[in-house]
Amino acid sequence: xxxxxxxxxxxxxxxxxxxxxxxxxxxxxxxxxxxxxxxxxxxxxxxxxxxxxxxxxxxxxxxxxxxxxxxxxxxxxxxxxxxxxxxxxxxxxxxxxxxxxxxxxxxxxxxxxxxxxxxxxxxxxxxxxxx
Amino acid sequence: xxxxxxxxxxxxxxxxxxxxxxxxxxxxxxxxxxxxxxxxxxxxxxxxxxxxxxxxxxxxxxxxxxxxxxxxxxxxxxxxxxxxxxxxxxxxxxxxxxxxxxxxxxxxxxxxxxxxxxxxxxxxxxxxxxxxxxxxxxxxxxxxxxxxxxxxxxxxxxxxxxxxxxxxxxxxxxxxxxxxxxxxxxxxxxxxxxxxxxxxxxxxxxxxxxxxxxxxxxxxxxxxxxxxxxxxxxxxxxxxxxxxxxxxxxxxxxxxxxxxxxxxxxxxxxxxxxxxxxxxxxxxxxxxxxxxxxxxxxxxxxxxxxxxxxxxxxxxxxxxxxxxxxxxxxxxxxxxxxxxxxxxxxxxxxxxxxxxxxxxxxxxxxxxxxxxxxxxxxxxxxxxxxxxxxxxxxxxxxxxxxxxxxxxxxxxxxxxxxxxxxxxxxxxxxxxxxxxxxxxxxxxxxxxxxxxxxxxxxxxxxxxxxxxxxxxxxxxxxxxx
Numbered sequence: 001x002x003x004x005x006x007x008x009x010x011x012x013x014x015x016x017x018x019x020x021x022x023x024x025x026x027x028x029x030x031x032x033x034x035x036x037x038x039x040x041x042x043x044x045x046x047x048x049x050x051x052x053x054x055x056x057x058x059x060x061x062x063x064x065x066x067x068x069x070x071x072x073x074x075x076x077x078x079x080x081x082x083x084x085x086x087x088x089x090x091x092x093x094x095x096x097x098x099x100x101x102x103x104x105x106x107x108x109x110x111x112x113x114x115x116x117x118x119x120x121x122x123x124x125x126x127x128x129x130x131x
Numbered sequence: 132x133x134x135x136x137x138x139x140x141x142x143x144x145x146x147x148x149x150x151x152x153x154x155x156x157x158x159x160x161x162x163x164x165x166x167x168x169x170x171x172x173x174x175x176x177x178x179x180x181x182x183x184x185x186x187x188x189x190x191x192x193x194x195x196x197x198x199x200x201x202x203x204x205x206x207x208x209x210x211x212x213x214x215x216x217x218x219x220x221x222x223x224x225x226x227x228x229x230x231x232x233x234x235x236x237x238x239x240x241x242x243x244x245x246x247x248x249x250x251x252x253x254x255x256x257x258x259x260x261x262x263x264x265x266x267x268x269x270x271x272x273x274x275x276x277x278x279x280x281x282x283x284x285x286x287x288x289x290x291x292x293x294x295x296x297x298x299x300x301x302x303x304x305x306x307x308x309x310x311x312x313x314x315x316x317x318x319x320x321x322x323x324x325x326x327x328x329x330x331x332x333x334x335x336x337x338x339x340x341x342x343x344x345x346x347x348x349x350x351x352x353x354x355x356x357x358x359x360x361x362x363x364x365x366x367x368x369x370x371x372x373x374x375x376x377x378x379x380x381x382x383x384x385x386x387x388x389x390x391x392x393x394x395x396x397x398x399x400x401x402x403x404x405x406x407x408x409x410x411x412x413x414x415x416x417x418x419x420x421x422x423x424x425x426x427x428x429x430x431x432x433x434x435x436x437x438x439x440x441x442x443x444x445x446x447x448x449x450x451x452x453x454x455x456x457x458x459x460x461x462x463x464x465x466x467x468x469x470x471x472x473x474x475x476x477x478x479x480x481x482x483x484x485x486x487x488x489x490x491x492x493x494x495x496x497x498x499x500x501x502x503x504x505x506x507x508x509x510x511x512x513x514x515x516x517x518x519x520x521x522x523x524x525x526x527x528x529x530x531x532x533x534x535x536x537x538x539x540x541x542x543x544x545x546x547x548x549x550x551x552x553x554x555x556x557x558x559x560x561x562x563x564x565x566x567x568x569x570x571x572x573x574x575x576x577x578x579x580x581x582x583x584x585x586x587x588x589x590x591x592x593x594x595x596x597x598x599x600x601x602x603x604x605x606x607x608x609x610x611x612x
Contacts, residue, residue, distance in 0.1 A: 007380045009363060011431075012289040014170055021145070021174035023182040024524060024547050061528055072364045078380065080364065085524045085548055093527040096439065098257060099249045099486055099502030101527050103435040104363075105381035121548055128528060129535050131193075131552050 001111055002046050006038075006079040008058065008090065008108040016082040024084075025121055033084040034118050037070040038110070042077065048112045055113035056081075058090045058106055064116040079110060085124055133158055138583050143172040144224070144563025147465035147573035148290050148297070160585050169291035179561050183545050185587045188556040195556060200589070200599075207516070207555050208603035210538040214514035216490055217242035220503045221520030221542075223251075223467035226568025226580065229593035230469075230476040233518065234487075236601045239608075243488045243512070244481075245503040246473035247466075247520055253498060254434040255463045256474065256484050258443035265450055267426075267460045268574045269296075274303035276460075277356045278422035282446065283383060283432020284464045287367035293464070294371065298428075299358040306356050313371050320370075357422075359415060361386070362432060376415065379406040381437035387445035390416055394452045419453055426460040465573035468563070472571035507533040516600075518542040518593060519562075523549040542596050559593045566592040 019029035036054060043049065050069045055062055056079065063086050070080065081087040083103075090108065095101050125131060139154030155176060156164040165173040187203030188195040198206075211217050219237045222230050223246050230246075237244035248256060272279070279298040286293040294300050300310040360372040361383075369375040378386050382405035389404040393416035399409050419425055427450060433442040446461060453459035465471050474484035481487045483496035486503070499505055503522070506512050507530035514537050523531050524547065534552075541553040544561045560566040563580035571577050 009380065010435075012285065014288045014291065014367075017145075017171040017288065017291075018174045021171055022178050023545060024521065025182065070364075072366060075364050075377075078363065083525065088524065088526060088531070089528050091527040093504055093508040093529040095499060095502065095505055095508075097499035098439050099245075099253045099498035099505060100434060100439055101250065101504055101530075102437065102439075103250075104432065105436045122551070125523070125548060125551060129523075129531060129552060131535060 003109050003111045004042060004046055006042070006077055006108050006110055008056070008106040009078060009080045010083050010087040010091075010103045011080065013082045016084065029084075030120055033082045034065055034086050035082065036065040036067050036110070037072070037080040038067055039073045039076045039078070040069050041074075042079075042110075043067065043069060046110065046112055053113045053116055053118060054110050055116060056090060056108050056110050058092075058108045060092045061089045063089045064113050064118050066118055079108065085121060086119075089124075089128060135163075138581070139166075141583060142563060142570070142578050142580050143168055143175075144468045144561070144570065144580055145169075145172045145175055146290050146468055147471060148293050149468055149570060149572040149578050150292050150296060151578055155583055157583065162584065171291065175561075176564065179544070179564055180584075180587075183587075184550070184556055184558040185590060187558065188553075190554040195551075195553070203555050203557055204596075204599045204603050207540045207557065207600050208607055210514050210540060210555070211236075211240045211242070211516065211600070212604055212607055214240070214242070214512075214538070216506075216512050217514045217516065218503060218506055218512040219244045219516045219518070220246070220522060221518040222246040222473040223248065223470035224519040224562070225469065225593045226562045226566070226570065227469065227472045227476045227577075228568055229518070229562070229597060230473050231480060232594050232597040232601065234477065234480045236516075236597055236604070237487070238489045239601060239604055241490050241492070243486070243490065243501055243503075243506060244477070245486045245501070246470065246477065247525075248470050248474055248485050249498065249502045250504060250525060251431060251466050251470060252434055252463045253485060253502065254440035255429075255443045257440040257498060258447060261440070262444055262447050262451075264447055265454060265460055266462050266574070268576055269572070271424075272426050272460070273297050273301050273306075275305055275424045276303075276426050277306060278359070278418060278425035279356060280359045280361065280419075280425065280427045281368055281372070282361045282427050282429045283363075283436075284428060284430020285362065285366040285368045286428070286464065287371065289430070289466065290464060293428075294358070294368070298426075299356055299371070309356055309358065309373070312373070317370075357418065359418070374415070376407050376411060382406070383433055383436065383442050384438040384445050386412075387442065387449055390419075391445070391449050391452050394420065394449065394456070419459065420456045422457055422459075424458045424460070425453065426462065428462055428464050430464045431466075462574060469570035471573055471575060472569065472577070475571050475575065504530045507531075512537065514538040514540075516540040516542070517549050517553075518597075521547040521549045523547070523552055542593055544590075557596050558590050559596055560586040560590055562593065565590075566594075568592075568594075
């Protein structure tokens with residue numbers, strides 16, 4: 001299976017902002033936030049197309065997300081996930097004595113996951129936190 | 132016959148811009164049209180009454196079930212009183228009046244009170260406490276700034292009206308909007324994309340769609356202004372800018388220090404710094420020195436990446452260096468509408484802006500030790516109250532595990548992933564829509580928020596919910612001293 005090493009960034013998008021006001025259990029929030037934006041050349045190197053699923057793994061966890069071609073390219077080697085439940089599964093809670101975890105610039109690995117599903121909010125909460 | 136009411140001006144309770152020029156058209160206690168707001172503000176006013184709990188919920192046999200207010204308040208007070216080290220977290224999307232009540236409660240139960248700046252601009256606050264800050268109000272920038280630098284932030288997405296109201300796309304008293312220049316660039320870019328699409332079909336030669344300006348344009352007119360973006364991605368804000376510098380992730384610190392060297396007339400003996408050619412840095416340094424009034428707006432691109440508060444130290448120090456040449460200012464782009472107010476009220480009441488620990492009977496502040504993520508990651512807290520925030524979505528997994536593994540009270544108008552995991556859910560009104568209050572804009576200007584809709588029957592404000600819990604806690608204390 002092809003794998004690609006990337007630097008993972010998380011951040012705001014306007015759709016994520018609108019989605020959170022519509023409700024974090026809304027379909028809009030799920031479809032706009034449970035995604036990973038990648039450079040088209042990175043998609044080519046993984047042999048995948050937009051809207052296929054990828055598994056993103058860091059030292060702290062892994063999650064399956066729908067991949068979309070970034071409108072903010074070029075940023076080859078950089079993957080971008082909007083802030084939210086899905087992104088934070090991948091983050092370390094180490095704050096280095098500042099109170100702030102590192103949510104940007106985290107080393108990660110991306111691989112195609114055509115057989116796996118992107119978890120919805122309630123499924124994710126059940127899977128990771130048992131409630 | 133429809134009875135429509137128009138209310139305005141209304142202040143928007145979404146982000147730190149606190150845009151105070153909104154106009155709402157209301158019919159039957161429902162907002163049907165929002166004028167002047169961004170997409171996020173519009174969504175909040177139009178959809179605030181959807182998908183929300185209207186009665187308290189208590190977890191029984193693993194399920195959240197409806198409960199009376201008396202039972203839910205009683206249960207919350209008992210949970211907080213029986214905890215050895217409770218954490219009271221959130222506070223940035225509620226009013227200053229509610230924050231004040233929350234601090235009283237934290238002191239009463241001997242807990243830790245921390246607000247969302249801990250995972251936002253907490254490192255900026257640490258840095259400002261270390262090195263100070265030269266800042267201003269947004270009105271000054273609107274009227275006077277001729278160089279605006281957005282560093283590690285994307286206001287187009289996170290503060291959608293910031294550019295239009297306060298910086299490059301607004302007409303100030305002494306500076307004109309530069310939106311016409313942006314419009315020309317936008318149409319040129321669209322044209323180039325069309326040419327590329329045609330060329331993709333007809334030939335193998337593909338013209339570049341890269342529109343990064345190779346050189347920083349000189350100040351075009353006396354009254355004009357320039358906008359520069361430094362970021363790890365070409366954001367929408369970068370598309371709107373006159374000049375964009377794409378820095379490598381986790382290397383803002385080096386870039387800021389290199390700029391400081393150039394400002395101090397020292398020589399950089401390298402070809403590039405953090406992925407940016409030194410010639411481009413020299414152009415930016417020249418523009419910074421030549422401007423009449425410049426400002427750096429910085430975002431969590433600096434506070435959440437490697438270096439954190441040290442990145443902000445470097446940015447503030449750069450501004451300090453620049454003030455030997457010209458007038459330069461710096462301001463953090465605060466996210467939630469009252470995160471600044473949460474810091475301000477906490478500082479009035481306790482002496483510290485966030486991460487305040489009352490477990491010793493007096494306020495102790497030591498981020499890294501008394502901050503929410505650290506307390507949760509170490510498994511130190513044994514109960515939590517979360518208000519106007521959603522840490523289950525926003526904290527790393529290890530911290531969330533401990534948050535949801537202990538008794539959890541949630542006060543929020545909306546159903547969120549955190550409220551789904553709670554043991555007690557106390558629904559509240561939307562501040563700035565159903566409840567009046569005070570909020571602080573990102574430049575520390577306090578603004579009143581209006582009540583424009585009646586809340587659902589029985590739903591009260593965050594401040595009232597906290598007041599009832601506090602009364603109950605005090606009552607229980609008297610009964611069992």
